[in-house]
Amino acid sequence: MIPGSFLIYLDMTVVNVALPAFREQFGLDLGGLQWIISIYVLAMGVSTPLSGFLADVWGVRTTLVAGLGAFVIGSVLAGLAPGLGVLLAGRAFQGIGGGLASPLASAQLLRAFPPSERGVAFGVFGLVLIVAPATGPLVGGWFVDAGQWRWAFLINIPVGALGVYLSSRHLVDARAKRRPAFDALGALTCTVGCGALLYGSSLAGSLGWGDPATVLFFAIGAACVAVFVPHELWNTKAPLLDLRLYRSGTFASSSSLGHISVVALFGAEFLYPIYLQMLRGLSGVASGAILLPIALGAGLAMPLAGKLYDRVGPRFVVALGYALLVFNSWQMSQLDAATSTRWLVALSAVRGVAIGLTAQSTFASAMSVVAPEAAPRATALITCTRYVVQAMAVPLLATVASTRLSHPIPWAHVHAAAGDTGVLGLCDAMRATTATMDAACTESLRGLSRAYRATCGFAIVGLAVAVFLPGWPGEWPVLQPISRRVARR
Template identity: 30%
Template sequence: MTAPIETGDIAEFEQDFAAGTVAPGRTPLVIKLLVAATFVVILNETIMVNAVPRLMTDFQITSTTAQWALTVFMLTMAAVIPVTGWFLQRVSTRAAYATAMITFSAGTLVAALAPTFGVLLVGRVVQASGTAVMMPLLMTTLMTVVAAEDRGRVMGQVTLAMSCAPALGPAVSGVLLHMGSWRLIFVAVLPIAVLVGFFGHRALENVGETTASPVSWLSVVLAAGGFATFVYGLSKVGNAEWQEPTLLIGAGVVLIAAFALYQVHLQRSERPLMDLRTLKHRNFAVSLVLMSAGFMAFLGSMILLPLYLQDLRGLSELQTGLLVMPGGLAMGLLGPQVGKLYDRIGARPIVIPGSVVMVALLFGLSRIGAETSYVVILALHVALMISLATIFTPVFTIGLGDLSPQLYSHGSSLLGTLQQVSGAIGTALLIVIMTNRGKHLAEGGASQGEAFVGGLQWAFATGAVIGVVVVAMALLLPSKADAPAAHH
């Protein structure tokens, strides 16, 4: 998962930290600790995917209600992440870490003991609130303590948490559900979270300086209401009459627009909740569009393949999890190598070929049928995840590297928010296209299996079209980030 913490790491980091430097080619202890913690908390975003049938039985609820165990986590992330830019500037690294891990652990305990489904949802909300702090904290700290020429390699280690954890979630839960109750999922995670939190807090050093600034509560309400409503509307697409999702999405867009305008107003007095001046930095703006399109294709395909394997091919949740797990592991393990390559040759020689290959592989997945060999599916999925690793690691690095240090936390927060939103958009879009195409084919006389495959093929083809945006944005990237000092 991460490199082991060696004897002498703490002392060496303290020396480096005091000198304001970190030895080249060496990953700071603070980053190792934050990657480990981020891995643990992000794992929980997808770990309940296989537990929905068990929840339906235990709590006597419908599948639509049970899905809230997944949806509420995503909604909370979308609502809380916009606040993290302000939060991370106001509190120390250790305080932010302690807040995130205590909150996450408390939510995990509540979920493990939940006597009712409502209490389980409360636990998931609390879990997600802690998770929402970790990724921006990791990104902001990395940009602060790692020298520019070494950031690609270290950012590659972040890919471990970003990609391996969601990919492992279904497989881990499949094994635990095979052993017993859904509560085992939380019982297994809790001691790991507590240990990582405890030892991490003991070893962490504070990074950067805090700034005391008042919180704009109107901004908090607009951000939380806007992003949560928008993502909730997207989650309802295909599961409700068109009026309800449309109204929710529309209301979310209005609230998000009001939030953005209010942030521009607050920037004049230097107290925005999320500083949108990050968007004036060209490389960051290009990276943001590229990452959003990439996550739409990435998360959309993460949803489609399990649906195909379980609903059409009849695999169990555990078998499905094990089949898609190699792709996530390949993506995560390749991240550090891609990062090292970025440090040597820059972004364009890696991202442009990677994005072209991604589009080709998504088109390849759009040709799978009811009898396609599992070996072919596995190979396509692993290759797709590898191509995404060549995109995400350099783009994260070059995007945040374009910002001045005081904007790191705001840039990380905006990046995290758009990951959630674009993932929800991609998932909703591809599911709707698959459903509508399948329905059209069924009405035309196709069998249930033929209709499903036809819908799936159109959905993957749409993912490939979204991937063309990634290629276009990749062509706009510079080879290396501009020096942040050049920006004002």
């Protein structure tokens, strides 16, 4: 599961630093560049709800392998794309494959490990979810700086093929005892609704929230959700996404915390590379190096978080993670044009530790009340809703960051100031150029500060919710591994 899952989450960020290369290669404007990212998230959001149903029909292993196969095909198309159309088709195939495979990897873990060991299992597996997106900018930056952006996709082929081989040979297959009925209305309203919300979010990032097209697609999404929710709760015996799981307080609070972390953590991740590259003028590799401690911090924290989760429950672990996130987000809101590289690296490391403590602990807590046979539907529900929240958080924070930006950013002057010596950021170039650049830099930094203060607010809400999770200092049913309890008797 690890090779395929690594590729799926790596591709969420690896292309971000390659956008200038795409613009130069295909002559794209901002709208075309945005679609390279949006089509991937859109395809994942549409296909994820179907993964649970297909797993019940085909089996978990077969569906997971099919998803990885589609991802590899998409990587071939994107890596060899002669134009934007083929590139977008490849990204769509990657998204469909990722949407089918990623929820089922977590479902397999739930089946493979007893409750007393799931914290450690999810902690180790969660490294993939953190390391992959965090190393994406570094890998992509290295290929872009070498003039080989196509390898950002082509490198997926051998690793993806290895994932297909290992999954088909070693994963235990499982499917529903009886073939479930297909929830046609649920599938239609969920697919159209998620697609409309995701597409509306992508339009909001480029056209604005009040644009008629944005409002139209959000209205379509809202109408579909208004039909989907009561239908899934009361009108079908085989729901596509089992919303009845939210009747459990633990599942509802834990999954909600996961959604808050998506906004506070991942929703703001796109702001950091913008600050490093566009404002400070760092290269793709240098930016990736500063972002890498996020992965390292998470890599150190996540296995420890898993062990603590098994012993004391989610309350202490998640609350500690959100406390760190409150501190980190506030410090990120104080960034300026002269913030030292050492402090940026330290902030990245703290952010990684916060991710390591919260991301998989909230997921494991939600899944702790789910029966193994319901795992595919539950993971599809959590994953699908997180994609939608993440897709809406990015343009929302982008709007917060760009509000009151009265001066158009004079990128032509920045590039002219850089000349042939390299790339200068807006806040570097302004020191030797015009007052307009000075004002644009100042307002851009203020916008960045507003966005990070907003994520700090979400983190405070998450901390308040986390203290109501089960676990120490209250009771936790699995205080130590079962084997140890048996040994002491």
